[in-house]
Amino acid sequence: MARFLPLSQAVSENLHDGDSVAFEGFTHLIPTAAAHEAIRQGFRDLTLIRMTPDVVYDQMIGMGMARKLVFSYAGNPGVGLLRRLRDAVENGFPNALEIEEHSHAAMANAYEAGAAGMPCAVFRGYRGAELARVNPNIRFIECPFTGEELAAVPALRPDVAFIHAQKADRRGNVLVEGIVGIQKEAVLAARRAVATVEEVVEDFDDQHPNLTILPHWTITAISVVPGGAHPSYAHGYYARDNAAYLEWDKVAADRDVFRDWMDRNVFQARVEDFEQRVEKLRVAG
Structure with a gap:
């Protein structure tokens, strides 16, 4: 049964050092806020799993959180490579990273x-x-x-999966609209699952029955984090922040610049900041 929790508690109760963990999202609904909370809590020795690792995994790897990466295609979408990932693979900085690449x-x-x-x-x-x-x-x-x-x-069986979605209802059912990547399968494969959502609604009675819904019994914890997918987009809520992806290429190219950016934008930031970051990206309802 899903429990509604603050994000810090949802992360601390479900992610542990040495876990295999999937922060899944495809093109949109990338669980950035959850990944940033994991970074703030300083987990280590993680096996990161994701179908298309991008900026958030670059950040986690750059902070020395990962022991291994299981993935298919890694890159800064629309921009280029992941520079912190490359530094870890080629130079062992900040620590060596084992990689397992798939299609x-x-x-x-x-x-x-x-x-x-x-x-x-x-x-x-x-x-x-x-x-x-x-x-x-x-x-x-x-x-x-x-x-x-x-x-x-x-088979992939993460200890915990994190996803971002548009809505949860009061019972803890989770609804995903737009492009559906592998989030549903990742949740069902994981031993524990945490969903961050844009909003909570009373029920899904007015929604099309074919929309993807994860029943409440598949979710361990839900945290309400408006804007929690930034800089990726959330279909129907806000657009992709293309400038942020372009900026990341320059930030990640230098180790010191990277650490300064992380200090200002992750460690000194609040979960509530995500809603402000997407304010100018909101789409018309």
Whole structure:
């Protein structure tokens, strides 16, 4: 049963040093506020999992929180590479980072396998792919029915998943509108799940029944954080802050500039600041 908690409490009760954790969001609804709270609380030795790690994982890696990254495609969307990630991989700064790279298809199937309680995901893919040469967790098996060669990867079962969504109702059901990435599967695969939301409504009776809803029993904790996906967007609420992504490329290029930015914008910031950051990005209702 979902509990409504302040974000600091939701993070401290559900994330621990050494956990495997997924902060999932695809294009929009990236749980930035939750990631910033995790940074403020200073967790260490994390295995970060995400289908498309971008700026928030660059920040977490740059702060030395990660031991390993399991991912498919990493980059500052529309801008370029993740400079703190690259520094960790190439130079071991601020600490060495183990990486396990997959395709999008493999990550999606691995989350689905985790959600189904399966030990691995089996799918068509990776034939002739270079990733199979460097990732020992990519295996090949023979279909017992057709003899076809299929790819297999371990199921993803994060200790905890964090997502951002538009709405929760009073019972703790969570609704996602717009592009639906792999958030639902990540929540169902995880042992614990925390959702930050733009708002709480009485119920979803006036919503289309095919909208994605995570039942209250799939969510451990809910925190109301308007603007909590910034600088990504929340469909129907505010637009993407393109300038912030451009700025990040310059910030992350220098270690000292990066730490100064983190001090000012994360450690000295408040959860309530996210709502102000999206005020000029609000879309017409």
